[in-house]
Each structure stands twice: as structure tokens, then as C-alpha cells.
Amino acid sequence: MSVPSATSFLYSMKLGFLFASLLTALAGAADFDLLITNAQIADGGGGPLVQGSIAVKGGRIVAVGVVEGSADTVIDADGKVAAPGFIDVHTHSEDICLIPAAENFLRMGVTTIITGNCGHSRTDVAKFFQEIEESKVSLNVATLIGHGSVREEGMGGSFIRAPNAEQLAVMKGLVDQAMKDGAVGLSTGLIYVPGSFAKTDELIALAKVAAAHDGIYVSHMRYETVRIFEALDEIIRIASEAKIRAEVSHIKLSGPTAWGKAHEVLAVLDKARGEGLKITQDQYAYTASSTGLRQTLPDAALEGEHADFVARVSDPKKKAEIIAKMAEMRARQGRKDYGYAVIARCRADPSLNGKTIPEAAKMRRGADTLEDQIETIIEIEKQGGASAIFHGMSEEDLQIFLKHPLTMIASDGGPRRLGEDVPHPRSYGNNARVLGRYVRELKLLTLPEAVRRMTSLPAQTFHLKDRGMLKAGAHADIVIFDPEKVTDPSTFDDPHHYAEGFEHVIVNGGVTIRDGKLTKKRSGGPLRMGQ
């Protein structure tokens, strides 16, 4: 009678275990908050993978390698790769508070983004960061202060000129305040109005302000065409005269006339580095770019308000000048027409989304001659414009840039809502594409090297403290992925697919993706310079 049955014995064992766990939890006695076991660790430094565990406590990594101890949460990595969370240094995420989970980034392993690129940013960085804090975002968000935005605010409506002394002082003040509020540097977009009207000395003056706060100068350069060498001279001059680190954004060669010059471009940058300048570059792994369709129009047509553009194209003489300039632009890039441009998002007419310009011309005008294509572009801009995808690069150049040891992997994308518009697939797949296509299939890079370009290299370049490496003391941004399965199913025709192969994603110690599923954890926030 006194011998307990097997079931009740097990039951009391279970109760005892639960009781012990409860005591442990009450006393906070587990050694770690999180323990990742059985991982192949790519620590971000580029060295060979090492088998081991990673322990996390209080949002930081406390041990890597052979780890003994208990934890509140244990994730068995099952032999998959554990790497630092990826840092995407080139994004356009001003709308992050509207899409705070930013699942497209998380699911390709990105845990930190830098926004405010190509000269376009929020100018009140303190307010931006406060909004991010209130919206409970999933990622760490750093920002640059955008030169174009500063110019718009500081120059008051007229841009085809240099700022006067007073306006330049206002612009410097805006950069200074943004840097004090935690921006990581100054960005320019020198193909975009109004940044395109700035002369180099204006950029040097503002870059000096960013340099005084240890910021970096990040540039979508003036030319990515055959004239790229003039643009390289300019960024090198700015880095040298403002004594500032510099980053070439989304390095590329656009248009058939520019193709084949990747080695020459890298040689210019390597020479500048050899002379002591700190210059790096980033790249997305696609041969198409994406920006406003208006970039097919000359700057002079776009200066000022929308009404100014409408007035210009309504004046036959001015319109003829614009069309002549468009022909010049096409000739320089070696293009016969606009078949390389695909509309991504036309607010006034969503039926055009996903169509090439010749297709759109046919839909709207019944014909797709060059004249019809030009009229269609002007018409779309008159109705409020559209974003577009431009199939303009060569795969060979892309691979040469990708192989360079100072090329970071960055999407040039932003947070996406699944199913909305026909965006560039890079926002869903960039990092996965590098790991799947360029590491596993083409063997252009080793896995640890690709991880380094997504983690420690960006952290070192942008001075992001305690990020980008799996080591004791670092913030616990960790991704676990299957190197055999990682892939980017999103395509230009059908972009709304999350990357595959990422099983667990941890941001500042918070498990945000667990077993391939999004949790409710939102442990990101503003990432201020030096924090």
C-alpha cells in the first residue's frame, strides 16, 4: 500500500521539477536568460566556423564557445550557423514607425538598419528617435542626416544655386544638431534634386561638421555612369579635405556604356585608401536599381514645385528642351528607349504597376514608339510620379564589386507590407541572395567572409559600438540560419516573399523569430552614435 505507483511517482517527480524551476525563476537563479547550443559559430570576424554555444544575459552576450550553465530559454541550433545579426547600412526606412515589425528585414537576418540615405532623412533626429521608441520597433535603427533634406529646410524654395552664408550657417546648424542627437553621419544624394545642385565646397563644409562628431560621409555619388570617375574624384576630395571617413553607397555601373569598368573603379578607391583615406563601399546583389521614374528627366525640369514642372512641360519650347536633354541622357547611358524601366508604384494609376515604360505607353496611348514612351513618362510625372525599377547593370561588374574585401552587403530597401505595390525584391531577399546564390551556388565568397561583410565590417565602418561580433560584451543580436536552405524567393515579377532559411532571430537578447515564426517581442529601438 505504501509503494507509490509508477505514475504517481513520475507525477511527484514532475511536481518537484516544476517547483525547482519556480524557485529558480523566483530567485532569478538561472545562469543565463538565453542559451543557444549546438551552433556552428560564424563570429563576424571572417575566421572559420567553430562549434559551440552562446550565452546571453541582460541583452548582452556573456559567453561564446564551451558554455556551462542553466538558462531560462534554450535554443538548440541543431548544427545550423549562428552569426551576429546583420547590419544593413543602406536603407530608406523613414517610415519604420508605420511598419514596426519590419518582418522583411528580420527574415533575411537583418537586426540593425541605417536609414537617412541618399541625402533624404528626417531633419529632427531627436524627434525621429523618440517616435521610434514609442512605436516599439523590432530592429535597431540608426540614421544619417540627409544633405538634401537639410538643403530643403535651410534654403527656402530655390535650389539651383549655392546657399548664401546665412543659409549655409543654418544648414551647418541642422547637421550639428542631428549629430548631437545621435546621427551616425551625413548622407548625400547627388543625382537627386535639390542635392544635385550643390557644389563640392558646400558638401565639404557640411562634412566637416559631421566629422567633428566622429560621423561618416555617405554618398549616392553624382554619377554612376561612364562619368563615375568624376564622382570618385569628388568623394575622395571630400574625404580628404573634411578629414572624414567616406562610404560609396550602392556601388554600381549604370548603362551599357559604363559596363566593364569595375576593376578601374576599385583601383581608384584602393589608391585613395593606399594614401591613407578611409573609404569603403556597399552594394546590393541585383543588377537592377530602383528609384523615382523622374530620374529619367533632367534636373532642370524638376527644380522647384510640382506646379513648376507642369508649367514647363505645358510650354512647347521648354518641353522640347526637356525632351532633347532626355535624348542626351539616353545616349550617354547607351540606351535606345525606356524598355529597361519597370514601374513599381504609380499612385495615380496602380494598373501600371509592374509594367515597363513601353507597355505603359501601349496601355495609355495605344503605341509604344519612343515618342509615346517619353509622353508617358511626362504624363506620369504630371500625375504625381511613380517609383520604378531600372534594369541597368551587368552581372560581371556586380561580381567584381562583391568580391572586394571592403564591400558591405546593404539592401537600399525599406520596411515592406506583404503584397503592397511591386517593389524591388532587395527589401525581402538581399542578404539571403548573397548567402544562397553568391556563397553556396557560385562560391564567390566563403560563408564566414560574407557574414563579415554583413556584420563586423559595417559595425567598424559606421562606429556602431559593441555590434557586429559574437563575443562576450557585445549586444545580443544573433541570427541562426541553415546555410543549405537559405534562399531569396522574391523576384522582380513576384517580389512579396520573405527570405527562407532563417530559423531564429534575436535582437538585443529578445527572441523575435523563433522556429521560423515571428514572436511578439519588439526589442529594437533607436541606435544613437556611440551607444
Ligand SMILES: [Zn+2]
Ligand atoms: Zn541612392
